[in-house]
Amino acid sequence: MSPLRTGCMMLLLLVGQSLGASPSFSLDYKNDCFRKDGERFRYISGSIHYSRIPRVYWKDRLLKMYMAGLNAIQTYIPWNYHEESPGRYNFSGDRDVEYFLKLAQEIGLLVILRPGPYICGEWDMGGLPAWLLSKKNIVLRSSDPDYITAVDKWMGKLLPMMKPYLYQNGGPIITVQVENEYGSYFACDYNYMRHLSKLFRSHLGDEVVLFTTDGAGVGYLKCGAIQGLYATVDFGPGANITAAFDAQRHAEPHGPLVNSEFYTGWLDHWGSAHSVVSPAAVAKSLSEMLARGANVNLYMFIGGTNFGYWNGANDPFDAQPTSYDYDAPLSEAGDLTEKYFAIRDVIKMYHKIPEGPIPPTTPKYAYGVVPMKKLQTLSDALEKLSFSGPVKGVYPQTFIDLNQAFGYVLYRTTLPVNCTTPTPLSSPLNGVHDRAYVSVDGVAVGILERNKVITINVTGKAGSQVDILVENMGRLNYGGYINDAKGLLSNLTLGKDTLTDWIMYSLSIDEAVNQGLLGEKELTPKRPTQGAGLSPPAFYGGSFIIPDGIPSLPQDTYIMLPNWRKGQIWINGFNLGRYWPTRGPQVTLFVPFNILSTTAPNNVTILELEGAPCSLKPCTVEFSSTPILNATGQSDHKLHWGHYTKEDLL
Numbered sequence: 001m002s003p004l005r006t007g008c009m010m011l012l013l014l015v016g017q018s019l020g021a022s023p024s025f026s027l028d029y030k031n032d033c034f035r036k037d038g039e040r041f042r043y044i045s046g047s048i049h050y051s052r053i054p055r056v057y058w059k060d061r062l063l064k065m066y067m068a069g070l071n072a073i074q075t076y077i078p079w080n081y082h083e084e085s086p087g088r089y090n091f092s093g094d095r096d097v098e099y100f101l102k103l104a105q106e107i108g109l110l111v112i113l114r115p116g117p118y119i120c121g122e123w124d125m126g127g128l129p130a131w132l133l134s135k136k137n138i139v140l141r142s143s144d145p146d147y148i149t150a151v152d153k154w155m156g157k158l159l160p161m162m163k164p165y166l167y168q169n170g171g172p173i174i175t176v177q178v179e180n181e182y183g184s185y186f187a188c189d190y191n192y193m194r195h196l197s198k199l200f201r202s203h204l205g206d207e208v209v210l211f212t213t214d215g216a217g218v219g220y221l222k223c224g225a226i227q228g229l230y231a232t233v234d235f236g237p238g239a240n241i242t243a244a245f246d247a248q249r250h251a252e253p254h255g256p257l258v259n260s261e262f263y264t265g266w267l268d269h270w271g272s273a274h275s276v277v278s279p280a281a282v283a284k285s286l287s288e289m290l291a292r293g294a295n296v297n298l299y300m301f302i303g304g305t306n307f308g309y310w311n312g313a314n315d316p317f318d319a320q321p322t323s324y325d326y327d328a329p330l331s332e333a334g335d336l337t338e339k340y341f342a343i344r345d346v347i348k349m350y351h352k353i354p355e356g357p358i359p360p361t362t363p364k365y366a367y368g369v370v371p372m373k374k375l376q377t378l379s380d381a382l383e384k385l386s387f388s389g390p391v392k393g394v395y396p397q398t399f400i401d402l403n404q405a406f407g408y409v410l411y412r413t414t415l416p417v418n419c420t421t422p423t424p425l426s427s428p429l430n431g432v433h434d435r436a437y438v439s440v441d442g443v444a445v446g447i448l449e450r451n452k453v454i455t456i457n458v459t460g461k462a463g464s465q466v467d468i469l470v471e472n473m474g475r476l477n478y479g480g481y482i483n484d485a486k487g488l489l490s491n492l493t494l495g496k497d498t499l500t501d502w503i504m505y506s507l508s509i510d511e512a513v514n515q516g517l518l519g520e521k522e523l524t525p526k527r528p529t530q531g532a533g534l535s536p537p538a539f540y541g542g543s544f545i546i547p548d549g550i551p552s553l554p555q556d557t558y559i560m561l562p563n564w565r566k567g568q569i570w571i572n573g574f575n576l577g578r579y580w581p582t583r584g585p586q587v588t589l590f591v592p593f594n595i596l597s598t599t600a601p602n603n604v605t606i607l608e609l610e611g612a613p614c615s616l617k618p619c620t621v622e623f624s625s626t627p628i629l630n631a632t633g634q635s636d637h638k639l640h641w642g643h644y645t646k647e648d649l650l
């Protein structure tokens with residue numbers, strides 16, 4: 001298979017003007033610019049993460065970016081997305097990064113590649129695979145031999161695959177980033193950065209422009225910038241542009257000015273207000289940077305969706321929601337926004353932009369209300385969910401000990417004593433990572449939550465079964481604590497005693513949902529609810545048929561979960577992500593058309609963790625044609641506002 005059939009055709013076009021000279025891309029320190037095929041060149045780029053967009057939509061989104069006047073895109077490669085277990089690589093379907101690069105090139109977009117190994121990106125563990133943590137004391141993002149061995153192996157797979165796509169080899173990739181905002185990490189290990197620099201060079205050759213990105217402050221550049229890698233900075237609208245580029249100049253007295261992440265919006269956290277940044281603010285700063293001749297990458301140009309379990313979190317623990325809309329110029333669903341046109345108008349003042357129609361916003365369809373039925377509680381379905389069977393231990397083990405990266409693990413023990421009066425069940429060391437749904441003899445008694453609720457009261461007889469379902473809500477993607485084994489990281493106590501003799505069930509819920517294992521047959525008798533109307537975690541199912549006679553169906557849609565509380569949702573086995581409308585700000589989940597079927601009933605499966613609204617009247621979900629990402633959830637605790645003040649917002 002020639003990797004670049006389309007690329008080769010493109011190559012002919014690209015080198016046409018330079019009469020057969022081979023394509024080149026380089027830094028020009030004398031004239032403070034990039035040079036492409038010998039000509040002065042400036043990029044106006046936008047970030048798009050293929051891992052957050054269904055493959056069927058890559059072309060549509062890239063075309064919209066091209067039509068906005070961008071001449072490049074920037075993307076991350078999340079290591080954990082491609083190597084979910086050691087040595088097992090996946091580059092197919094939605095993970096086919098080579099196809100993504102080919103599409104970009106076909107459309108006429110250059111590529112700024114950010115292959116990590118660490119990427120941040122509001123992505124679980126900043127893109128590092130959780131299995132790295134099976135080496136207990138590993139120091140991530142450092143010269144730690146265990147870490148370096150894994151990085152070398154991964155890059156030994158990835159970078160040779162990328163090499164044919166470098167610009168000088170006829171592909172679209174003009175620059176390659178090494179690591180990401182390393183100057184913000186505590187380790188400050190120059191040997192690690194030097195090692196990466198050599199590693200990238202050895203696989204990609206001497207010609208490629210390698211660069212780093214750091215916060216626009218001399219302090220960040222101190223540990224982030226090293227010789228041989230071109231130092232760039234990142235900052236959003238509202239920053240002092242002169243001061244920000246002065247910081248870059250401190251590290252790079254000459255060469256092109258580059259803002260590698262100019263923030264068009266900002267990320268969200270569960271329980272905080274939806275971030276919005278005005279189109280006017282974005283347009284103003286963008287125009288100022290372009291007027292100075294700077295190269296700019298708009299982060300994000302389209303955010304997309306954290307499907308499944310891929311969202312990250314920030315410290316102190318605040319998880320990000322499923323939507324990564326980002327208030328970007330193209331919405332989560334790829335819709336054209338006011339900000340899109342504002343940016344296009346700015347670019348138009350500096351560069352010729354392509355003529356022709358912009359691909360329109362895709363229509364959305366409201367499939368309506370779908371009744372949902374209770375299938376089974378998670379505890380009752382345990383045998384079908386635990387493919388590997390239970391593991392016994394005196395003390396609790398983590399997800400990583402149990403060889404599970406994402407999702408949910410059930411921890412089971414018994415009450416050692418009679419608890420006739422309310423007795424505190426606690427995680428004294430705050431070791432519940434991240435949320436634990438506790439039931440005693442099948443009755444939900446409360447929820448422990450990292451940093452927020454470390455004690456609940458329980459009652460029950462000695463010998464009663466205690467089931468604790470622990471949810472991994474996403475690993476930190478930024479800062480010093482990205483190494484999170486998840487699950488129960490420390491002992492739980494009941495009164496003064498440490499709870500012991502656990503049975504732990506690693507759960508393969510996605511596989512079970514996919515294989516249709518969660519039947520309706522073994523419906524368990526209703527059990528009383530308790531406390532704040534909690535019920536034990538349970539599965540619900542329903543289905544809907546796409547109406548006949550409308551040729552444009554299926555179309556994209558949004559799913560709403562009226563009066564549902566918190567959980568995970570699948571459609572036809574595809575894991576759409578987490579919902580948590582009681583905390584917000586996200587209320588609807590984006591449902592791309594490609595997971596829907598017109599020939600069979602579409603199956604909706606829900607794992608509701610706190611209690612479904614099905615006890616009084618039949619419960620439903622609803623498909624609507626408009627998203628809601630900015631509700632202010634009726635949070636049950638005081639929210640942390642704005643403590644995630646990344647340097648770039650200065």
Ligand SMILES: *[C@@H]1O[C@H](CO)[C@@H](O)[C@H](O)[C@H]1NC(C)=O
Binds near residue numbers: 092094
């Ligand atoms: C690889 O990833 C694709 C896209 O997510 C998925 O459909 C496929 O099942 C995966 N393949 C394997 C072997 O896991």
Ligand SMILES: *[C@@H]1O[C@H](CO)[C@@H](O)[C@H](O)[C@H]1NC(C)=O
Binds near residue numbers: 246
């Ligand atoms: C922006 O930064 C420059 C350089 O540090 C400084 O001279 C200028 O006063 C700043 N402008 C504003 C509005 O703060």
Ligand SMILES: *[C@@H]1O[C@H](CO)[C@@H](O)[C@H](O)[C@H]1NC(C)=O
Binds near residue numbers: 416
């Ligand atoms: C719990 O209470 C019952 C009586 O209700 C008693 O028979 C049993 O011995 C007690 N168990 C423990 C472990 O104290």
Ligand SMILES: *[C@@H]1O[C@H](CO)[C@@H](O)[C@H](O)[C@H]1NC(C)=O
Binds near residue numbers: 456
């Ligand atoms: C547990 O119960 C005790 C006694 O009723 C009460 O004082 C305490 O506030 C309760 N603690 C929690 C966390 O509910």
Ligand SMILES: *[C@@H]1O[C@H](CO)[C@@H](O)[C@H](O)[C@H]1NC(C)=O
Binds near residue numbers: 488491498
């Ligand atoms: C639980 O407590 C025991 C006894 O103190 C200790 O040996 C063990 O390391 C603890 N386990 C965890 C996960 O903290």
Ligand SMILES: *[C@@H]1O[C@H](CO)[C@@H](O)[C@H](O)[C@H]1NC(C)=O
Binds near residue numbers: 543572600602603
């Ligand atoms: C939904 O489930 C039913 C019953 O298991 C099955 O016949 C049907 O094919 C499923 N639909 C899709 C789109 O997979």
Ligand SMILES: *[C@@H]1O[C@H](CO)[C@@H](O)[C@H](O)[C@H]1NC(C)=O
Binds near residue numbers: 630631632
């Ligand atoms: C949420 O966003 C919609 C659409 O942009 C807007 O009309 C509405 O006023 C916003 N609501 C809140 C509470 O900000």
